[in-house]
Amino acid sequence: MDPPNSVLSRALTLLTAFRPGDTELTLAELTRRTGIPKPTAHRLLAELAGWNIVERTPNGIRLGMALFELGQLAPLQRGLREAAAPFLADLFEATHETVHLAVPDGIDVVYIHKIAGRRGPPVRSRVGGRMPAYCTGVGKALLAFAPPERLAEVVAAGLTRRTPRTVVAPGLLDADLARIRERGVAEEHEESTVGIACVAAPVLDADGRAVAAISITGWANRLDTARLAPAVRTAALGLSRVLRAHPAS
Amino acid sequence: MDPPNSVLSRALTLLTAFRPGDTELTLAELTRRTGIPKPTAHRLLAELAGWNIVERTPNGIRLGMALFELGQLAPLQRGLREAAAPFLADLFEATHETVHLAVPDGIDVVYIHKIAGRRGPPVRSRVGGRMPAYCTGVGKALLAFAPPERLAEVVAAGLTRRTPRTVVAPGLLDADLARIRERGVAEEHEESTVGIACVAAPVLDADGRAVAAISITGWANRLDTARLAPAVRTAALGLSRVLRAHPAS
């Protein structure tokens, strides 16, 4: 995280030093994590604070509002999310379960929208957060309709066992994906987290590639995946159609 | 947008040159907007692209996924949004109208969550977007429970007429805010956009300051604000209580 010592990469190293759990970090902690000398970090942060990219608090530094606002302008996420919002809302209303929208990125999926009610289990997913593709409903839905290189990358990166039910054999994953291609729906039963299951469907662009996926998540022992599959698939097809009409940005 | 010619401020100038409508910009367009010489912009963007802060597309540059992910780590927004999600979901389920969560920033409000169904009017608000405080439901709810300096700033910045019903007289705004303080609920009837109304309630921290506001938005001629007011207020009170228990970050 240090080779290129340009101003920019240092500033970005500072920003990415913030991890999901951190609310605020001290200057000293930041210099420790990044290896950037204290005066340098201090100067860079002062400039970032001037833009509200970070904010100075009585006892530390935290990521600022301007960063949040900028991030929301990312066009892919924005266009998709706005188009998807009504479909996700419908799905939530119909099922009262936690609903997700995710996009692929490398071997992971990144969540870009989530509607979580009070009824469902505490899901660890987070808007802007990542999960491996091979062991999540949205991930498998995306993999099944992605160019084959993507799957190769995922397998090459290794399938690590996260729960007793995680699929770690590439052959089994292949079979699962083939089945998903047939049905148009992916299921996941405690493959990423014990006690949680989900049903997901891919959102396809005009060329048949998966650009996103929608899922419903709930308690593994209560979620009736067979009953919910058509709902998720319908929502995904509806969103696909809207995106085809107003080409996604 | 040019005075300090540091690397950092130039990079940020480039990023902030993207406006909500832009999906992607060409290098030439960026140099035009920012006044940054082409080779310089080219170099900076190349480095930003290496971090996925921006992405290179066949014919331009767009804001990238890493920026989105980083923005989601901003702790204030994150903590609030996660705590608020179930309350907003409840509200949406109960009313089927568009639901917002917003925080104050200077004389504006910034939306940090939105659940929009299919029934409501097309609302121009956007997660990460801004609206003036004085003419929106959430804005008035926040102003009513903000330190008085905030109101002074807002008035000093000027109340511009956005629709025939916008309140532009500081005296009337004062009266409105006093009434909001009494009721604990703010209403807005076509003050920011013709045809749209909303009901909002503030989320207060332990010290009685408004840290956020929740609103329900719908068609001005159909939204029964009297009926919805208790619902919004209840949700806001519930969220306030949760935040007091798990102090907001």
Added chain:
DNA sequence: GCCGGCGTTCCGCTCAGCGAAATGACGAGC
């Protein structure tokens, strides 16, 4: 009182960053 860690400031060296100018690639107009 002493010590360790914190944030902040100073200041002279130096190399990262700069940008005018040149290059190549593409498409529209004639």
Added chain:
DNA sequence: GCTCGTCATTTCGCTGAGCGGAACGCCGGC
């Protein structure tokens, strides 16, 4: 066909923005 205009990209020698070791003042714990 050639000629522009506009685009992105590369080069390269100059220089001042950025650097960071060192020193500072402050605080809380032992």
